[in-house]
Amino acid sequence: MERYWNAIMRRLVPLVIMLCLVxxxxxxxxxxxxxMEAQRxxxxxxxxxxxxxxxxxxxxxxxxxSLPPAQAADMEAERRExxxxxxxxxxxxxxxxxxxxxxxxxxxxx
Numbered sequence: 001m002e003r004y005w006n007a008i009m010r011r012l013v014p015l016v017i018m019l020c021l022v023x024x025x026x027x028x029x030x031x032x033x034x035x036m037e038a039q040r041x042x043x044x045x046x047x048x049x050x051x052x053x054x055x056x057x058x059x060x061x062x063x064x065x066s067l068p069p070a071q072a073a074d075m076e077a078e079r080r081e082x083x084x085x086x087x088x089x090x091x092x093x094x095x096x097x098x099x100x101x102x103x104x105x106x107x108x109x110x
Contacts, residue, residue: 067075 066072
C-alpha cells in the first residue's frame with residue numbers, strides 16, 4: 001500500500017506544483033497591472049522627451065548670441081555718449097530709473 005501511495009504522490013506533487021505555477025503566471029496578466037505598466041512606460045517616454053528637449057535647449061543656449069551689426073553699433077555709440085556725459089559731470093542730468101517696490105513686482109494668482 002505504501003508503494004502505491006508513494007507512486008501517487010510522485011505523480012500528484014509535480015502536478016500540484018505545475019498548477020500553482022500556472023495560476024501564479026496567469027495572475028500576472030491582471031488588467032490593472034497592464035494599465036499601470038502602460039502608464040509607467042508613457043510617463044517614461046514623456047520624461048525622456050523632456051530631457052532631450054532640455055539637452056537641446058542647453059546646447060543652443062551655450063552659444064554666444066550676437067546682436068545684428070547695426071544694433072551693436074547703436075549700443076556702442078550710446079555707451080560712449082553716456083561715458084562722455086559722466087566724464088563731463090552731466091551724470092546728474094540722467095533720469096533715474098523709476099523705483100518699483102517689491103509689492104508692485106509681485107502679482108499673486110487670482
